Amino acid sequence: MADGCDNLPGTTVFTGERSRQGYRLNRFAMSLADPDRRKQFLVDEAAYMATFELSEREQDMVRRRDWRAMIDHGGNIYLMLKIAGTVGQTLLQMGAQMRGETLEQFMATRPGLAGRH
Amino acid sequence: MAHLLGGIGTSHAPSIAHAYDKKLQADPLWAPLFDGFRPAKDWLARVKPDLMVVIYNDHMNRFFFDAYPTFALGVGERHELADEGWGKRQFPALAGDSAFGWHLARSLIADEFDPTICQEITIDHGILSVLPLLWDAPWPAPIVPLAVNVIQHPIPTARRLWKLGHALRHAIDTYEKDARVVVVGTGGMSHQLHGERFGFMNPEWDNRFLDLLEHDPSVLARTGHDEYMRQGGAESVEMIMWLAMRGALTPAVRRIHRHYYAPLITGYGLVVFEDA
Numbered sequence: 001m002a003d004g005c006d007n008l009p010g011t012t013v014f015t016g017e018r019s020r021q022g023y024r025l026n027r028f029a030m031s032l033a034d035p036d037r038r039k040q041f042l043v044d045e046a047a048y049m050a051t052f053e054l055s056e057r058e059q060d061m062v063r064r065r066d067w068r069a070m071i072d073h074g075g076n077i078y079l080m081l082k083i084a085g086t087v088g089q090t091l092l093q094m095g096a097q098m099r100g101e102t103l104e105q106f107m108a109t110r111p112g113l114a115g116r117h
Numbered sequence: 118m119a120h121l122l123g124g125i126g127t128s129h130a131p132s133i134a135h136a137y138d139k140k141l142q143a144d145p146l147w148a149p150l151f152d153g154f155r156p157a158k159d160w161l162a163r164v165k166p167d168l169m170v171v172i173y174n175d176h177m178n179r180f181f182f183d184a185y186p187t188f189a190l191g192v193g194e195r196h197e198l199a200d201e202g203w204g205k206r207q208f209p210a211l212a213g214d215s216a217f218g219w220h221l222a223r224s225l226i227a228d229e230f231d232p233t234i235c236q237e238i239t240i241d242h243g244i245l246s247v248l249p250l251l252w253d254a255p256w257p258a259p260i261v262p263l264a265v266n267v268i269q270h271p272i273p274t275a276r277r278l279w280k281l282g283h284a285l286r287h288a289i290d291t292y293e294k295d296a297r298v299v300v301v302g303t304g305g306m307s308h309q310l311h312g313e314r315f316g317f318m319n320p321e322w323d324n325r326f327l328d329l330l331e332h333d334p335s336v337l338a339r340t341g342h343d344e345y346m347r348q349g350g351a352e353s354v355e356m357i358m359w360l361a362m363r364g365a366l367t368p369a370v371r372r373i374h375r376h377y378y379a380p381l382i383t384g385y386g387l388v389v390f391e392d393a
Contacts, residue, residue, distance in 0.1 A: 005270070005342055005343045005346050005351075007343075008314075008343070008346055008347055008351065009313075009314065010309075010312045010313035010314030011309065011311075011312055011314055011346065011351045012311060012312050012351075013270060013346070013351060014268060014269055014270060015269075015270045016269065016270065016271070019182050019269050023182065026177075026181075026182060027181070027182075027183075029177075030177060030181050032202055033177075033178060033199070033200055033201065033202055034200070035200060035204065038202075067311075068312070071311045071312060076177060076182075076268065076269075077310045077311040077352070078176040078177040078268065079177050081201075081202065082177070082201070082202035085201070085202035085203040086202060091131070091132075091310065091382075092382070094315075095310070095315035095316055095382065096315075098311060098312055098313065098315050099313055099315050099316070100313070106316065109316065110316075110380065110381050110382070111379065111380060112146050112379075112380020112381050113146070113380070113381075
């Protein structure tokens with residue numbers, strides 16, 4: 001538990017328990033901070049993930065770019081962002097997916113873009 | 118003896134780095150952010166620190182969960198820049214200050230703060246996103262970085278950061294060299310980066326935080342993580358790091374500058390204080 005933080009709606013607090021559950025997934029994502037590793041991953045995603053002993057379920061989340069599932073599984077958002085960066089997605093695209101929206105729908109809710117869209 | 122010139126509290130965010138690197142300084146969406154930093158940059162140019170201590174957090178670039186420090190102090194003479202997953206930014210590495218770094222380590226530990234002492238510490242957007250808005254490269258002075266775990270719970274309390282500021286002040290006041298020091302605390306104001314609440318912002322809370330930081334910071338030191346997260350979104354718990362900056366200053370401060378702008382997915386806040 002994180003000081004009662006776990007009761008917040010729409011929020012998955014990164015507790016020790018989640019860090020333990022998501023450890024393999026997070027370790028794989030951390031490796032993508034290295035540009036050579038990013039290239040290796042893009043050449044053959046499945047083979048690369050296998051070297052990190054990701055389960056079939058974990059590999060499937062990555063294959064589907066299902067950020068929400070990864071977060072629920074104990075993925076840390078800053079590490080999932082490294083996966084996204086490697087496959088050419090932005091934080092805003094990740095966020096829209098996690099909210100169940102298209103990027104255009106999400107951007108239309110942003111105050112700084114009023115009048116631009 | 119060393120002398121504390123003042124403190125800066127600021128948001129940090131990858132978006133600031135992206136906008137800077139894409140040269141969007143004059144873009145209508147980004148100009149208010151960059152313009153808002155100019156008075157802080159002018160202040161630094163005027164007071165000319167020869168050392169900057171920055172309290173910030175690493176975002177899974179130097180540290181991983183195999184061994185995650187609650188506090189980590191960079192005592193090396195040089196701090197390399199991180200590749201956060203999309204390539205390193207085109208800036209020089211930061212200079213460190215080993216003599217002050219080890220003095221700070223001794224002083225903090227004597228004051229019952231026990232950081233992991235790092236002779237190598239790679240720097241990410243926790244410092245580098247805002248540094249080019251405050252200083253022009255080549256960086257005019259060394260930086261001693263102090264990283265805080267605000268990611269993997271349990272994380273230190275707001276009160277702990279506040280007290281860290283007191284200990285930091287004591288370390289500066291007892292440093293034998295004639296150094297002119299600025300303390301910076303960075304952390305994103307309201308934002309949430311994950312889940313259905315992604316994109317949450319609360320400008321009213323952010324501005325209340327800035328009011329309290331200036332006039333009644335002990336209230337913020339007594340505020341729990343759950344309240345920070347409820348008011349500002351989960352990842353905004355980073356705001357507690359501003360308290361280490363504020364705790365290093367006198368109980369009353371003179372505000373030099375304050376700015377706030379919340380266009381997209383986080384509130385960009387900035388304050389500059391001097392001892393009153």
